[in-house]
Amino acid sequence: MSGRRGLATGVLLVAVPVLLVLMTCGGGIDWLTPGRLLAALRGELTGTELALVRLRWWKAATTAVVGASLALSGALLQGLFRNGLASPSLVGISGGANLASSAALLGLTRVTALAGAAPVLVPVAGFIGALGDGSLVATLARRNGRLSIPTLLLTGLAVNAFLAGLLAALQSLSLAQPDILRELLSLSFGKLDDRNGGHALTGLVGLVVGLLVLPFVARSLDLLQAGEEDAASLGVDVPRVQATCLAAACLAASCAVAVAHQVPFVGLMVPHLLRRLVGPGQHVLWLAAPAGAVFLLLTELVQVRVFGLGVLQPGVVLSLLGGPFFLLLLREQGRELRSW
């Protein structure tokens, strides 16, 4: 990618998220005029209007942070796996979070005294589940102290299948209580509405850690694309880079799914779309976070405008986009997969 094109893309990826955040703050059920938004920034709004702007602001902030974290996590994992089909869900992060959040929610419905703690305990459980599962997959994929990428991929698949079985068992236990089942199902398709500062901040922690890691791994990941032995001969500490990338990707995605639950396909689609836009290389890693924020803010804005607020959860629209996208990728990568 030429320097000018990269700079233009970078500027766009900073300006567009800011614009989309402003649009999310302005638009929900109806639009607030730019004048009212400016009034909000000047602290002149009160009552319902102020509450609405606050609600939309935290939704926008959480959406941006979640999109950025998932895309960054996906870019790191795709670089690590040297496979464009890798995403946070592949190493069990989404599945682990969903299972733990569902178990916590189900448990809380049985302990009335703790029912009010759901907004705190469910994300905490999700975070522990995501990180725990990511760590388990990484540990199981180690051979003689080294991370085996094909084993990691297959271990992720096996653990995901196991988690899906456990989740189905939990949902099955709740079939007799439709109200609780409805809440459990809502965890499976993500939630970006009614978030607050705590949600945005939790997501931000993972994102910042992921971004801080980038300067130390971006070039090494580029070199790793030619193979581990070649990268090692060029001075890359392969085990250290692999462990750092995996930890950062897990942490970023864990924080995101803890606050927004399962938001699928962002980690898969955004790095791909970026590669098409700016070509392969480490700049995909650098641009992944702002591009992820843009992608999720835009899909959420469009789906709210088209279907209305609260009609569809973000995961529904993303699955409808991501499923065909994944199939397209499979077709394109068919030759590589046959030889993998």
Next chain:
Amino acid sequence: MRGAGALVLTTAALFLTSCERATGPPPPERARRVVPASATACDLVGALLPVENVVAVPAQAEEHSTWGRQVALDAELPRFPSYLAEPILRVAPDLVVVDAYQSEDTSRRLAEAGISLHRLPVIDDLDGAWRALTELGVALGRSDEAARLIEGQRQRREALAAAAATRRSWRVLAYSNFSGQGWTAGGGTTLDSMLTLAGLTNAGAEGGKTGHRRLTHEELLAIDPELLLIGAGPVEGAVSPTLTLLRDVALLEELSALRDERVVVLPSHYFSTASHEILGGAELLAAEVAAREPSLR
């Protein structure tokens, strides 16, 4: 060491604070702009307040709430598809009535915006519904209306019990199956309460079985109730999907209730009610049973 202790104590205090469910500021003495956030809340609020005081309803109000079906809701009345803070904030209510299971995240956002919340208890039977009505009456500043309603219902319950005493207690099974899995209601459910109020025996609760539970065709045949109680389904005027399924399964021709056409179809809002409308459902059911009495003998 002291710092770590303080951190643990602060975290524990924050956690304990977070365990309290959001209620927002105290409600006004007489709430005038109320949002019932579920079908059950619609029934209870609608029983105590004039419809003009309801400023938004959940989208399912017209299908699953008896009040929503009986009152001609204004087409302009805002309806929200799911329990989210924004559509509720938009109508600036002075009280939101929420069910026990509804999202605590949303309730917190409403409370943070200065909206009062009243949380309904879990309702399993008519007595529970009356307790909920009494508490809601206090929150709405309409305790007298709640007391009058409960007294009227008490008299209707006595009349229902007196009529039931003159009939045999038929074995009735509440059943629903939309071609996925069959379900019945055991003890401790609102449907069990409805059957009991109508003077009937809940065949789904035999053997001490409780709660909503799955029921295979084999179990259905083994129970072989004298009468089947099913819901009408989501499409008004259409044949109940459960009834269609029951008639389509050849094996179930052996069910005596089906063979002798002893199937009572209750409107969906009664079949799924979790409010004081359990009594209305029981009265309707008792009337249906009384009308079929000759065929049941």
